[in-house]
Amino acid sequence: MELQQHGRGGARVLVVDDDPTVAEIVTGYLDRAGYVVDRAGDGPDALARAEAHWPDLVVLDLMLPGMDGLEVCRRIRGRGPVPVIMLTARGDEDDRILGLEVGADDYVTKPFSPRELVLRVESVLRRTRPAQPSATLRAAGLSVDQSARRALKDGTELALTIREFDLLAFFLRHPGRVFSREDLMREVWGWDFGDLSTVTVHVRRLRGKVEDDPARPRLIQTVWGVGYRFDAADQGA
Known part of the structure; x- marks a missing residue:
């Protein structure tokens, strides 16, 4: 496997779609935006x-x-961390949530604007590469190195997706404050509008990785009718 690092404009994007027209349009827009684009028409070719x-x-x-x-998505993620934007031709909420559940960082429903897709790509890549090194955040047995994008729980590294990492880091930067799903979508995803179930799914997945008992969360608490709060009090912070 050849691991490469590119600048923001020269990042390598793999486009996987069996519709040659869609793949050609997406590739063209990404190429004009300065990305290096590979194309695959099926799963084995993508791998x-x-x-x-x-x-x-x-x-x-x-x-x-x-x-x-x-x-x-499962197989690529099994080989190494990489952000994934899922495309779906169906608008059914179950399909979107299923994509998020397997670790997709974002999704776009067909038909979509190629310009919007390029903006989503830029947004995800920007959040995977902080512009400046930042301090390590620590609370309640959790340690988040924002520069290296590594998160530990009681010394054991957590396998987090891009968005899960961003969400955890945001909570650790703002302990004790309540944020609505709209707040989190704006601050963590960088979107002013969107499907709020995206936030719900990511909070649930994150709880499954950082809570001792995800069914009774003590760190990421639900404030009914408002949103979520990270509570490190009395948790060994």
């Missing part, structure tokens, strides 16, 4: 291309022939 030239980000269609996008 082979990722192995040959590891991408900085994957744009992945959910509905692929044979090996579907969910399985491709």
